[in-house]
Each structure stands twice: as C-alpha cells, then as structure tokens.
Amino acid sequence: MNVDTSLVTKSTHYLSGADRISVPCRIPTEGNRDNVLLARLRQGDEGAFAELVTRHHSALIRMAMGHVANREVAEEVVQDTWIAVIEGLERFEGRSSLRTWIFGILIHKAKDRGVREKRHVTFSSFEAVSDEGDEVIDPSRFHQTGEWAGHWALPPQPWDDQTPEKLLASQQAVNAMNRAIESLPQTLREVLTLRDIEGVEAKEVCEILKITETNLYVRLHRARERVRQTVETYMAGGSSAV
Amino acid sequence: MAKEEVKEVAPDITCQEVAQWASAYLEEHVGDERKHQITVHLAICAGCETYMKQIAIVRDTVGLLPKWDEQPSDAHRLRQAFVAWVHRSPSGK
Numbered sequence: 001m002n003v004d005t006s007l008v009t010k011s012t013h014y015l016s017g018a019d020r021i022s023v024p025c026r027i028p029t030e031g032n033r034d035n036v037l038l039a040r041l042r043q044g045d046e047g048a049f050a051e052l053v054t055r056h057h058s059a060l061i062r063m064a065m066g067h068v069a070n071r072e073v074a075e076e077v078v079q080d081t082w083i084a085v086i087e088g089l090e091r092f093e094g095r096s097s098l099r100t101w102i103f104g105i106l107i108h109k110a111k112d113r114g115v116r117e118k119r120h121v122t123f124s125s126f127e128a129v130s131d132e133g134d135e136v137i138d139p140s141r142f143h144q145t146g147e148w149a150g151h152w153a154l155p156p157q158p159w160d161d162q163t164p165e166k167l168l169a170s171q172q173a174v175n176a177m178n179r180a181i182e183s184l185p186q187t188l189r190e191v192l193t194l195r196d197i198e199g200v201e202a203k204e205v206c207e208i209l210k211i212t213e214t215n216l217y218v219r220l221h222r223a224r225e226r227v228r229q230t231v232e233t234y235m236a237g238g239s240s241a242v
Numbered sequence: 243m244a245k246e247e248v249k250e251v252a253p254d255i256t257c258q259e260v261a262q263w264a265s266a267y268l269e270e271h272v273g274d275e276r277k278h279q280i281t282v283h284l285a286i287c288a289g290c291e292t293y294m295k296q297i298a299i300v301r302d303t304v305g306l307l308p309k310w311d312e313q314p315s316d317a318h319r320l321r322q323a324f325v326a327w328v329h330r331s332p333s334g335k
Contacts, residue, residue, distance in 0.1 A: 054313070082314065150256025181304065
C-alpha cells in the first residue's frame with residue numbers, strides 16, 4: 001500500500017484551517033464537481049458513473065457496515081443504493097449535493113436492512129454512546145480533588161513534528177488506526193468517516209446524518225479521542241498492544 | 243458555521259474541560275468567550291497544548307490513511323443498470 005507522504009506538511013498546526021495538512025478530497029468545489037458530474041451522468045456518460053462509484057464506494061461500505069451484520073450484507077446494501085441512485089437520477093432536483101443525496105439513500109437502506117435482520121451486528125456497534133454524560137477522556141488522567149481538581153494528573157506526552165509521516169509510513173500504525181476506526185460504535189464511526197476521512201463539510205455531515213452541529217462535534221471528538229489513544233499507545237512504544 | 247449557544251461561561255476553565263472542547267475549538271464551533279478562555283489556557287498549559295495538537299494530528303492523519311481500494315463486487319451489473327437507464331431515460335443519449 002503506497003502512501004503519498006509528500007502531502008504531509010512539516011508540522012501540523014492546529015488553529016488555522018489554512019495550515020492543515022493538505023487533503024486532496026477537501027477541495028471546496030465539491031458542489032461544482034457534482035454539477036459537472038451530474039450533467040455527464042444525465043447525458044449517459046458511463047465514465048462519469050464509474051467515477052462516481054469509485055469516489056464514494058469505500059465510504060458507503062464503511063457507513064453501511066455500521067448498520068448491518070457483515071461485509072457481505074453491506075456490499076448488497078451499497079449495490080442496492082447504486083441501483084436506486086441510477087433510477088433516481090432523473091428525479092434528483094439538486095436540493096442537496098449529489099453526495100448528500102447518495103449517502104441519504106444508503107443510510108435509509110442500511111437502517112432498513114439492519115432492522116429487518118434484527119441487527120445481528122458486532123458488539124462495538126451496540127455500545128451505548130450518548131452525546132452527553134460519559135467522560136470523553138479517561139477521568140483518571142485528571143486530578144479529582146484538591147486545588148488542582150480537573151487539571152492534568154497524567155498529561156499526554158508530546159509527539160514530535162514528524163508524527164503524521166511516521167504513522168503513515170508504518171503499516172503497523174496504519175493497521176492500528178484502521179482497527180481503532182473500525183471498532184468505533186456506529187454513531188462515532190460515521191461522523192469520523194464523513195468529516196475526517198471523506199472531508200465532508202460539517203454542515204453537510206449534519207444534513208446527511210440529521211444531527212445538530214453540537215452533536216457532530218461531541219461525537220467527532222469522542223471518535224478522535226479513541227483514535228488518539230491508539231496512537232498514544234503506539235507512540236509510547238507499546239506497538240504490540242495496538 | 244453555527245457556534246455553540248451563548249451560555250454563561252465560568253471564569254476559569256479546567257484542563258478536563260479544555261480537552262472535552264478540543265474538537266469544537268479546532269473547528270471553531272465555540273463561542274467567542276470560550277474560545278478566548280481556551281486560547282489563554284493553551285498559552286499557559288503545556289499538557290492541554292499537547293493534547294490539542296494530538297487531536298489535530300489525528301484529525302489530519304486519518305484523512306490521509308490509504309483509502310480502501312474498493313470496487314463493487316458486481317460492477318458489471320451496475321454498469322448494465324446504468325446503460326439500461328440511459329436507454330430508458332428521455333434525457334439519456
């Protein structure tokens with residue numbers, strides 16, 4: 001598996017969006033690309049359809065897997081979604097983006113299939129995750145009482161500036177991160193998939209999942225924190241544990 | 243982008259709170275007062291600054307993980323369905 005680490009800038013700055021690592025899929029002209037693609041699809045351009053499938057198929061599979069029992073069923077659901085997309089192209093009015101529309105169809109079909117199968121799904125998907133309540137970060141890392149209550153007792157140890165490159169260059173780290181993502185409960189996995197992996201704008205993620213932005217960030221942070229813990233273990237040299 | 247509803251923000255903020263707000267802060271989904279509190283806190287707290295950077299690294303790195311090179315298991319059937327739709331569709335050519 002090849003990773004183009006040239007995409008990674010020297011260090012990750014956290015406050016300015018402009019300084020973020022360049023991610024090709026975060027191109028702000030998604031809407032324009034959609035319009036061009038839609039016009040080609042409606043003209044019967046098979047290449048445009050192949051392009052659409054290539055662009056979204058993996059994310060659709062990931063999303064479907066949160067709702068159904070296994071990968072085989074997920075593939076069936078995604079296949080049905082593509083058929084529904086083809087049949088609905090003529091009626092698609094462009095009130096949402098093409099991507100939002102496609103993911104909406106997928107979620108509807110996956111939920112329906114999941115309910116019909118009585119959700120014979122993995123344990124992680126059943127894990128109860130509320131947007132409030134449970135602590136995001138292990139509370140034992142903070143002082144519980146006294147003058148320093150709520151402040152770090154076990155602060156995170158700094159990672160060096162080359163961390164993204166190191167992680168992406170290590171198959172073990174890549175596998176560990178993928179496993180961490182796959183084991184996320186469905187509500188967390190879907191926000192991380194759409195926002196951080198697919199680069200979908202926050203507003204569009206909320207539209208697709210029908211959640212508020214506040215809920216989005218709560219879930220997104222829970223998801224990122226779980227992946228961060230995996231990376232923390234890896235960086236601390238406990239790679240056998242990840 | 244919509245921001246958090248304006249509520250009374252306590253004068254001090256703990257590391258635990260900063261850590262919980264990390265993603266909302268990174269995505270600028272916090273109110274001005276809380277943003278100021280967190281920014282000031284980050285300037286004096288190495289632990290929180292490290293934590294915030296780590297969440298940013300995770301955010302950016304998962305976006306660069308090698309994509310699953312997925313293709314539909316029955317791509318041929320999909321292509322046929324598309325071609326059939328083109329023939330049926332009044333706008334198809």
